[in-house]
Amino acid sequence: MRIKIPRSFVAAVGTAVTLGVLASGERQSLGVVILGVVLAISLERAKAGRRSLLVVPVVVVTGLIGALMHWSPLLGEAVFVAAVFVSVHLRRYGPRAAAIGRMMLLPLIGLFIAPVPVGHDPWSALVWAVVASVVAVGWTALTSIRAPAGEPAPEGTAGSVHTRFAAQSAAALALAFSLGHLIFPGHWPWVVISAFTVSVGARSRGHVVHRSIQRTGGALLGTATSTLVGVLVLGHGWLVAVMIFAYLLAGLILRDRNYAYWSFCVTSILALLYGLAAPAGVSGIEVLGERLAAVVVGCLCGVLPAWVLVPVRTEAVMRKNLARTLAALGALLEKPGEDGRREFDRSVAALRVAAEPALAWRRVVRRPGLADCVEPLASCGPLSDALDPGREPGPGDPAAERARRAAHGALRRNIGATRLALARKPVPELVPVTAPDPESPLAALDRTLRQVHTTVSAALVPAPSLQGSPAPGAGTASG
Structure with missing residues (x-):
């Protein structure tokens, strides 16, 4: 199996090397490098594109928040919580506003991984934060030159739901600040980072629990293994750097498969960083x-x-994403093409995320x-590709074209019936789809959609039928 190196890893390595050279004589060079790496990874995952430069003024504001947290902790933490609320709340106003909100979140989390050294010289720290962001933006742009322009995936949630998510995230961070200072006065940022990662970006209450279990499991395994690794490599600077980037590469490759892998790798990286930054005589492993x-x-x-606090049910989020995916499939059947296929793929990706806890x-x-x-x-994506008449050479037969349109219309009608079932509304009978060959992609697509309809009908409380009960076990009509 061929392993593809993520562009975010290349951008992170380039950013680290560049900042390491630029800040080699600075007192807080490690913090500058870490901040740059965090921004490079986040910018690539956010598909910021032309909006990447927005991170520079946002980093300046974040640095001021960090300084405020040093001079007036209570006020600074309140401003931090408010900033997170605003960034999540912006998602309700469309993809562009959501992208700006994501840009706000990137430096905020970096503030705790590589805190602004305000005790030394806050203005110098702000300058280096800007340098780190510019370098990260440059390397992200360089590694994305030949990459296709990223488009935001559909959220699949109503605008008011994002306000609820914003309120939940703000409450989680306020609670994390309070308990962090109370229970872990020397390491309270760790509590805030965990609350931040499991609450910000969550799709439902089940998603928060699922992400929490993954993060805890990954951190537990990372704590155990990093203890052994730390004993072997600490004291050898070049070997520590190699291990850090090895963990980073593994985490970026495996992150989309399971968040626990990412948590494991991040915990291991932090253990090595604590060992590098710890005062003489203090081992970073001791605090794991x-x-x-x-x-x-x-x-x-x-x-x-x-x-x-105004919980968002996992089933409700799944129903919305299922309806959105079905709508994208119906649009693809009505107007085949690359744009419709990309929209369908984005909807499927959002559905997978929403269904993580249920799966x-x-x-x-x-x-x-x-x-x-x-x-x-x-699986309906590849099947719909096989139905695209633009992929078939030769002149079209008018009778075959009429039959194709009739079959596609029947499929879209059945898709509409399934969407009504998801909305808990009265559902009409599924109509037969005429396929010339029971083994054709058209017949396979019909069977798949009937399977989805049967699953939805069984999972939800059925509504009264408009014309009697649908026939969930009906097969494809051949003719």
Whole structure:
């Protein structure tokens, strides 16, 4: 299997080397490098494109928040919580506003991974923060020259839901600040980082719990393995750097498969960084037990508001994403083309994320549910490609074209019936789809959509039928 090096890793390495050279004589050179690497990774994942330069003024504002947290901790933390609320709340105003909100979040999390050294010289720290952001933007742009322009994936949630997410994130961070200072006065940022990562960007209350379990499990395993690795490599600067970037590469490759891999790699990286930054006679490994406890407390801070403060049910989010994916498939059948296929693929990707907690729970209880629709719907993309008349050479037959349009119309009508079932509205009968060959892509697509309809009907409380009960077991009509 061929392993593709992520562009974000190349940008991170380039940023680290560049900042390492530029800041080699500075007192806080390690913090500058870390901030630049965090920004490079985040910019690539956010698909910021032309908006990347927005991160520079945002970094300046973030640096001022860091200085305020040093001079007046209570006020600075309140401003930080308010900034996170605004960044999440912006998602309700469309993709452009959501992109600006994501740009605000990048430096905020970097503030805790590489805190602004305001005690030394706050203005110098701001200058170096700007330098780090410019270098990160430059390397991100350089590694993305030949990459296709990124487009935001559909959120699949109503605008008011983002306000609820913003309130939950703000409450989680306020609780994390309070408990962090109370329980871990020397390492309270660890609690805040954990609460930040599990609450900001969550799709539902189940998603918060799922992400918390992954983060805790990854941190536990990372704590155990990094103890051994740290003993072997600490004291050898070049070897530590190699291990850090090896963990980073592994985390970036495996992150989309399971968040626990990313948590494991980040915990291991932080253990090595603590060893580099620790004062003489103090081992970074000694505080890993405290770090694990802080991770658990931070995750609990994220879970509690998600379940008690205007919670967003996982099933509701899945239904919205299923309806959006079905709508994208219907549009693709009506007007085949690359744009429609990309929109369908983005909808499927958003559906997979929304269904993560349900898929995990499905493996435990072995009970059918809406999550069982994810893979069948994903398989509809290649099947729809095979139906695209533009892929078939030669002149079209008018009779065959009429039959094709009739079949596609029947498929779209059945898709509409499934969307009505998702909305818990009265559902009409599914109509037969005439396919010349039972083994054709058209017949396979019809069977798949009927399977999805059956799953949805079984998972949700059925509404009264308009013309009697639908025939979930009906096959494809051949003719």
